[in-house]
Amino acid sequence: MTKLPHKAWVVVADGEKALILENLTDGENPNLDVIRKDEQDNPKDIDQSANRPGRMHDGGPGHRSAFDDTDWHELAKERFASDLADMLYEKAHAGMFAALVIVAAPKILGELRDALHQEVSSKVIGEIDKTLTNHSVRDIEKIVKAELAG
Template sequence: MEQLKADTGAWIVVCDGAKALIFENKGDRQYPDLRVCEVFEQENPPTSEQGADRPGRSHSSVGPGRSAVGQTDWHDLAEAKFLKDLADHLHLAIHGGKTKQLFVVAPPRALGMIREHYTPAIKQALTKEIDKDYVKMPADQIEKMLVK
């Protein structure tokens, strides 16, 4: 991976659908020094542990037929909400002057979900997206992977 060209004060957001680490570059472009400044986590058990009811049934509008209604995927809904909340937080941080430059590192699925919630301010601050799943690594290893 090419080295991040992160300015001093840039935020590097490493996330998936249940956890986000926000690093701030305390160094400069030449010698980055990433420090964890915020951590967000959400418990998100599998759908089978979240939904207690069986899928619903509907009656046909014509005749005696009945059919099943698809089961809600509570796990996916929780991931989508987490990533929307994260995007809202990033928007507020950019407008509040906490950062001007943003990098997002996430697995492809999570990148697709969070992109839906990018505001014009996020798009303007966004320098690069990296489709890697680093969020479960220790912070020092994440830094090594991003600045090597």
């Protein structure tokens, strides 16, 4: 059973949005305060793609295959996770938090986990694989408290 320490940070992310919250109280009754909100403009892939996928000759006469097209939307989400990890490293290096809980969609949680520097990873006291970016701060408090207690 882990409790959310005083001054611990909670990062809530989904690949396009991130909330950085700080616990102003204790683990019994967390009171999270938004200290930073990041959001990127990431249109659907269809809106970012310029052309049809390229094609190549496939060995036989008249045979052609399409190349896989780049999914710009997913690429931007991965880049967002990498940028978030870099920002967390800067803040950890500056001593701005001693404990961290990461709440993110499963895919983004994996991307973040891979991108985190050891200095940040050592401060992670909990991971919650849920998408909570569209929840109220009060709902996030309740969910984080319940998940860490369970």
